[in-house]
Amino acid sequence: MAEPFTAPPAGPHDDAALDDTALRGELVIKERAVVKIAVAAALQVPGVVKQSGGLSRLTGRELPRADVSTGAGAVAINLYIAVQWPCHLDLVNRRLRAQVHRQVEQMTGMPVIELNIVVVGTESAAPEDSSTESRYSEQGDPAVPPAPVAPIRPRTPRATPAAVPAAIIVAVGALGLAVVAARELLIMRGTFANAPWIRNTVQWLGRLHWSEWIVPVAAGAIVLGVVFIVAALKPRPRTHLPLAVGETPIVWLRPTDLARNSSSHAKTVPGVLSAHTTVDRKHVTVRVVRTESTPAGDVAISVREAVEPTLSLLGTSPELRVQVKP
Amino acid sequence: MRHRTAAVNRVIVLIVGLALLGFGVYAVAWDLQVPIVREWVSRYDRARVTALPDQDWWGWALAATVVVGLVFGIVLLALDLTRRRTSPVAVPDRESGTYVTVDLGSLANGVASELAQYPGVRQTRARAVIERGLPTLSIVVTADPTLDIYDFTRKSEDVASWVASTLGGEEVATQVLLHLDRADHPVHVES
Numbered sequence: 001m002a003e004p005f006t007a008p009p010a011g012p013h014d015d016a017a018l019d020d021t022a023l024r025g026e027l028v029i030k031e032r033a034v035v036k037i038a039v040a041a042a043l044q045v046p047g048v049v050k051q052s053g054g055l056s057r058l059t060g061r062e063l064p065r066a067d068v069s070t071g072a073g074a075v076a077i078n079l080y081i082a083v084q085w086p087c088h089l090d091l092v093n094r095r096l097r098a099q100v101h102r103q104v105e106q107m108t109g110m111p112v113i114e115l116n117i118v119v120v121g122t123e124s125a126a127p128e129d130s131s132t133e134s135r136y137s138e139q140g141d142p143a144v145p146p147a148p149v150a151p152i153r154p155r156t157p158r159a160t161p162a163a164v165p166a167a168i169i170v171a172v173g174a175l176g177l178a179v180v181a182a183r184e185l186l187i188m189r190g191t192f193a194n195a196p197w198i199r200n201t202v203q204w205l206g207r208l209h210w211s212e213w214i215v216p217v218a219a220g221a222i223v224l225g226v227v228f229i230v231a232a233l234k235p236r237p238r239t240h241l242p243l244a245v246g247e248t249p250i251v252w253l254r255p256t257d258l259a260r261n262s263s264s265h266a267k268t269v270p271g272v273l274s275a276h277t278t279v280d281r282k283h284v285t286v287r288v289v290r291t292e293s294t295p296a297g298d299v300a301i302s303v304r305e306a307v308e309p310t311l312s313l314l315g316t317s318p319e320l321r322v323q324v325k326p
Numbered sequence: 327m328r329h330r331t332a333a334v335n336r337v338i339v340l341i342v343g344l345a346l347l348g349f350g351v352y353a354v355a356w357d358l359q360v361p362i363v364r365e366w367v368s369r370y371d372r373a374r375v376t377a378l379p380d381q382d383w384w385g386w387a388l389a390a391t392v393v394v395g396l397v398f399g400i401v402l403l404a405l406d407l408t409r410r411r412t413s414p415v416a417v418p419d420r421e422s423g424t425y426v427t428v429d430l431g432s433l434a435n436g437v438a439s440e441l442a443q444y445p446g447v448r449q450t451r452a453r454a455v456i457e458r459g460l461p462t463l464s465i466v467v468t469a470d471p472t473l474d475i476y477d478f479t480r481k482s483e484d485v486a487s488w489v490a491s492t493l494g495g496e497e498v499a500t501q502v503l504l505h506l507d508r509a510d511h512p513v514h515v516e517s
Contacts, residue, residue, distance in 0.1 A: 085436030086485075089492045090419035093426035118414065119428040122436030124443065151486035154464075154501035155457045164406050167335040170342050171402035178395025181388045188385055198388070199379040206376030210356065218353030221346045228343025232336045240503060243479045250486040250502055251479045257471075257506040264471035264506075310475045 029108050031068045038066040038077050041103035047092045049123045051082040063121050075104055076114035082121030093117055153248050158236035166231045243313040255279040258310070262286055265306040271299050284311060285321040296324040329458055331405045338402065412454040412461045417494050430454035430498060434463040437485055437500060441465060444481060446473040448507070462499045463489065471506040478504070 042048050042064040051063040063082040068075060079100065083092055101112050184198045241258060242249030253261075259277035266275035266286050271294025277286045286307060290299045300322045311320055355363040378384065416425040431454040438452035449468040454461065469478070486500035 082432070083436075085433075085440060086488050087492065089417045089426050089428060090421070090494065093417070093419045093424060094422050096426075097422065097424060117426045119426060119432060121432045122439070124436060124439035149487055149491040149495070151483070151490040152460070152497060152499040154462050154499035155460055157501070157503060161332050161335060163332070163335040163339040166339040166342075167402055168406055170338055171399045171406070173399075174395045174402070175399035178392045178399065181391035181395065185385065185388045185392065188388070196379075202378050203376050206372045206374075206378075214353050215357055218350040218357070220350075222350030222354070225343045225345070225347030225350060228339050228346060232340035232343060236332075243475065243504075244483075245476065245480045246483050248483070248486070250482045250500055251475075251504050252501065253475075253504050253506075257504060260471040260506045260508060261473070261475060268472075313476060313479055 029070070029110070031070055034068045034070060034075055034077070034104060034108060034110075035066045037104050037107050038068065038079055038100050039064050041100045042066075042079060042081055042096060044103075045092065045095045045099050047084050047087045048096065049082050049084050051121045051123060070110065073110055074113040075108065075110045077104070077112060078116045078118065080118050080120050082123055083119055085122040085124050089119065151248050151250060154250070154252075156238055156242070157240040157252050159239050161236050162231040162234045166228050242315050243310075244315060245313065249315065258284065258314075261310055262307045265310070266303045269299060269302040269306050270294070272303065275303070279318070281316075282318055283321055284318050285323065287323045287325065289325050292326055296326070299324050328410065328456060334402075334405065409453075410456050412456055415461070415493060415496050415498060417492070417496065420494075428493070430461060430463060433489065433493075434465060437463055437489060438465045438467075440485060441467055441482065441502065444469075444478055446470040446478075457499075457501075460499055461497065462501050464501050464503065466503045466505060468505045468507065471508070473504075473506065475504070 043050060048064060063080060065080050067078040067080075070076075077100065079096070081096070083089070096117055097115055100115055104110065104112050180197055183194075184196050186192060187194055187196050240252035240254050243251045243253055256279070259279045262277040262279075262284060263275045263286070266272055266277070266288050269288075271291050273289045273291060275286060275288045277284065279285075284307070286303055288299060288303055290296060303322045303324075304320060307320060307322075311318065352363060356367055412430045414427045414429050416427050418425050431452075434452035434454045438450040441447060442450045447467055447469045451466040453464050455464055456462070457464070482500075482502045486502075489498065489500045
């Protein structure tokens with residue numbers, strides 16, 4: 001916030017006094033004032049939106065917000081903003097820089113030597129605003145339509161490695177061992193008196209001879225060891241199938257969801273009472289129950305026509321089987 | 327999960343598995359009186375094992391066990407149970423030569439909120455993760471089973487193309503995991 005002028009009141013007879021710099025007083029611009037100027041400037045840029053929820057208001061994390069440091073007659077600003085999605089980030093960046101530089105320099109007289117813009121929030125445009133195409137184009141520069149860029153191919157979704165649960169068990173075991181060892185140390189130091197479990201175990205091992213119980217324990221260790229080795233070496237199975245209209249698969253579907261979609265489309269076919277689909281690596285099998293009045297051949301063709309468009313998106317092209325029962 | 331984390335997990339589990347298997351096989355071979363194992367057992371110095379806790383270094387060994395066990399356990403749990411956040415991405419503006427820094431999580435939220443407006447979509451969840459070394463905007467979409475998958479896929483590819491365009495060629499992927507409600511229990515969505 002700007003400090004009030006401390007200069008004496010001006011009057012017609014005070015012109016000479018105003019020329020005397022020693023008597024003019026001093027204008028102090030606090031960083032909070034620069035913050036408000038920067039935030040107000042940011043909100044004037046198309047595409048920058050205000051985000052303030054209940055919690056963010058309490059914690060002071062509203063957007064846009066700014067961290068400002070002033071010194072040597074210059075300003076450095078870190079500006080955190082939320083943008084309306086979709087947006088051209090480079091265009092928003094350019095407009096925002098121009099606006100903040102201009103506003104801060106005009107209102108404070110200090111140049112902005114550093115402006116870091118960080119996008120930390122997005123807000124989607126209301127669905128009724130317009131179609132996808134127009135929403136995209138109105139955000140950008142009409143003279144420069146966004147060039148279509150091939151998206152990066154995401155990694156194939158895979159299940160969590162089987163080694164992870166085993167590794168967590170090992171980690172918990174290591175922590176347990178550490179706790180028991182710490183307890184043993186405290187007992188050794190006389191902090192408290194109790195049975196020293198590790199010492200007793202080592203001494204018991206020294207006296208150990210063959211016993212019948214060793215066989216089941218050994219068998220258990222072998223089974224657990226094999227399970228751990230399999231978990232360590234097992235490849236991560238794929239969990240989703242890729243769907244692609246263009247070159248790069250962006251949407252991925254689980255086999256069970258493919259079955260659900262196929263069944264729901266099959267059910268829309270006239271004459272189908274119920275439908276059930278199973279999906280494996282090479283086949284999609286749709287089993288439908290038809291009404292008695294509908295010919296089985298017609299139902300099979302219609303079901304095939306209803307289901308095939310989705311299957312055509314799969315890169316694997318599984319064989320579609322339609323089984324019709326009365 | 328990162329390649330290195332997965333490799334660390336696999337190596338640790340493999341070592342523990344081999345140790346368990348070795349112990350079990352040794353004990354069974356002892357029971358079966360395999361000659362070489364019987365010889366090893368006969369060399370077992372019981373007095374020396376019993377005297378181990380009385381050695382000068384026993385306390386230090388316990389202290390080392392505490393430190394190593396704690397560090398090993400905590401690091402391994404942290405690797406497996408915490409999701410690695412993506413770093414912010416600096417998007418260049420070639421015209422002005424400046425950068426804007428983008429938090430990928432917020433970008434994922436934007437993509438998710440856009441997909442949430444598609445007819446038939448009931449719920450979306452967004453996160454930005456490093457998937458095997460590749461920063462990825464991962465959106466899980468839950469939708470009605472009657473969803474027009476062809477059109478939804480095309481729309482998602484448009485959105486992904488837009489993300490790639492606005493990020494100025496940064497190596498960030500967009501992935502939409504489409505989950506459908508059961509066909510016999512569709513949740514009707516007002517659209």
